[in-house]
Amino acid sequence: MAVSVFDLFKVGIGPSSSHTVGPMRAAYLFCQQLQHRDFIDQTVLIKSDLYGSLGHTGKGHGTDKAIILGLSGYQPDKIEPELIDEILNNVNQSKSIKLTKKNSIVFDYKKHLKFHKRKTLPLHSNGMRFVAYDKQDNILLSKDFYSVGGGFIISHNKLAQKEIIEDSTQLPYSFDSGEELLELCKTNKSSIAEIMYANEKTWLSTAKINKQLDKLWEVIQACVNRGLNSPGELPGGLKVKRRAPELFQSLRDKPQAALRDPLTILDWVNLYALAVSEENAAGGRVVTAPTNGAAGIIPAVLHYYYHFCPEANIQGIRNFILTAGAVGMLYKKNASISGAEVGCQGEVGVACSMAAAGLGAACEESPEHIENAAEIAMEHNLGLTCDPIGGLVQIPCIERNAMGAVKAINAFRMASRGDGSHWVSLDKVIKTMKVTGQDMQTKYKETSRGGLAVNIIEC
Numbered sequence: 494m495a496v497s498v499f500d501l502f503k504v505g506i507g508p509s510s511s512h513t514v515g516p517m518r519a520a521y522l523f524c525q526q527l528q529h530r531d532f533i534d535q536t537v538l539i540k541s542d543l544y545g546s547l548g549h550t551g552k553g554h555g556t557d558k559a560i561i562l563g564l565s566g567y568q569p570d571k572i573e574p575e576l577i578d579e580i581l582n583n584v585n586q587s588k589s590i591k592l593t594k595k596n597s598i599v600f601d602y603k604k605h606l607k608f609h610k611r612k613t614l615p616l617h618s619n620g621m622r623f624v625a626y627d628k629q630d631n632i633l634l635s636k637d638f639y640s641v642g643g644g645f646i647i648s649h650n651k652l653a654q655k656e657i658i659e660d661s662t663q664l665p666y667s668f669d670s671g672e673e674l675l676e677l678c679k680t681n682k683s684s685i686a687e688i689m690y691a692n693e694k695t696w697l698s699t700a701k702i703n704k705q706l707d708k709l710w711e712v713i714q715a716c717v718n719r720g721l722n723s724p725g726e727l728p729g730g731l732k733v734k735r736r737a738p739e740l741f742q743s744l745r746d747k748p749q750a751a752l753r754d755p756l757t758i759l760d761w762v763n764l765y766a767l768a769v770s771e772e773n774a775a776g777g778r779v780v781t782a783p784t785n786g787a788a789g790i791i792p793a794v795l796h797y798y799y800h801f802c803p804e805a806n807i808q809g810i811r812n813f814i815l816t817a818g819a820v821g822m823l824y825k826k827n828a829s830i831s832g833a834e835v836g837c838q839g840e841v842g843v844a845c846s847m848a849a850a851g852l853g854a855a856c857e858e859s860p861e862h863i864e865n866a867a868e869i870a871m872e873h874n875l876g877l878t879c880d881p882i883g884g885l886v887q888i889p890c891i892e893r894n895a896m897g898a899v900k901a902i903n904a905f906r907m908a909s910r911g912d913g914s915h916w917v918s919l920d921k922v923i924k925t926m927k928v929t930g931q932d933m934q935t936k937y938k939e940t941s942r943g944g945l946a947v948n949i950i951e952c
Contacts (some may be wrong), residue, residue: 507773510785524592553941574776584600689816716772765898786840846874865908
């Protein structure tokens with residue numbers, strides 16, 4: 494299966510890649526299938542059913558809103574976040590969804606969109622089913638989709654659009670393990686980023702690859718800036734106050750504090766992570782890295798590199814993203830990046846590992862040092878549960894991003910001080926993470942039925 498770095502890093506909206514971006518894409522693709530099969534004009538009703546983790550925490554994660562937007566013809570990377578409320582209000586007031594310019598279907602939220610907390614579909618805990626009906630109540634099309642983390646979706650019979658069929662493209666430097674990746678680097682006397690460039694050239698020219706990498710960096714910077722300058726409370730009922738604007742003002746107004754306390758750099762790293770995570774929780778535009786729930790970690794470490802590493806440059810940022818992407822692909826292929834499947838170790842843990850590797854690449858460390866940094870970062874996230882209070886991507890998710898960013902930097906620094914050799918390989922820690930996720934009780938995997946979610950009173 495060929496995966497591009499631009500599959501792993503997607504531009505989308507918050508608060509969740511698996512519960513918002515994935516379902517929105519699935520709903521959109523279902524309507525595309527109706528169109529391709531010439532059923533769209535006959536459709537008078539679409540029922541949507543959400544199962545497993547989507548049934549448990551979908552409302553807090555905005556899955557219902559995402560489904561409505563997807564059925565209305567919007568895609569997560571193209572919709573303007575500031576228009577979302579207006580679109581949803583129009584659907585609410587009209588009790589209908591416009592599938593095409595000519596065809597509107599009836600839509601009653603309580604009747605046509607169901608959350609099934611005690612049922613699951615067979616392939617994954619993030620399952621959803623869409624069924625389209627004609628005027629005679631005949632089924633025109635029924636389709637099951639699964640949101641498997643990071644905005645990736647698959648269908649049960651894999652007969653959907655190209656986006657959800659495994660890409661069988663032959664890459665010049667295919668790798669399925671960290672060991673194979675290191676061997677490719679050694680044999681070809683290349684860095685991990687150079688291996689990734691060669692693979693990405695299967696689809697795009699070097700100039701276009703760089704353009705897309707630079708676009709990701711622009712979106713990340715814009716997200717940080719919005720987070721730094723958007724005071725107030727986050728939506729959802731927990732009344733969580735945005736902390737990034739106040740912290741930003743404090744750091745900006747008292748630059749002399751850094752002279753007395755060298756750990757002020759960590760305050761800046763925390764700030765960047767909080768800014769993105771709060772923007773994500775508010776439903777803003779973010780880059781899945783590799784998920785929305787962990788979207789603050791890689792931007793925070795990128796900003797650390799850009800602002801605090803003396804030799805920082807745009808090529809370093811490109812190498813960071815490409816190398817982080819290579820590590821993310823290993824987790825996706827050999828374990829999971831879904832909190833609903835393996836807990837938060839699959840989101841924050843993977844993002845931390847990717848960020849540590851990316852920072853190593855940006856600072857021109859060897860492939861062996863980079864692999865070591867990625868391993869250290871995950872080794873100390875093993876067993877991390879996903880237990881969001883109220884089903885919202887806020888507590889403990891926002892602070893967890895800040896902790897993950899700091900941990901990634903430390904993992905990089907520990908690895909860079911060594912010679913690249915270590916006892917536990919990246920492959921072994923990925924395997925361990927997968928098995929740990931399988932052993933983890935379901936209530937700790939994005940259901941809000943365990944951990945902090947049931948031990949803190951929501952007020």
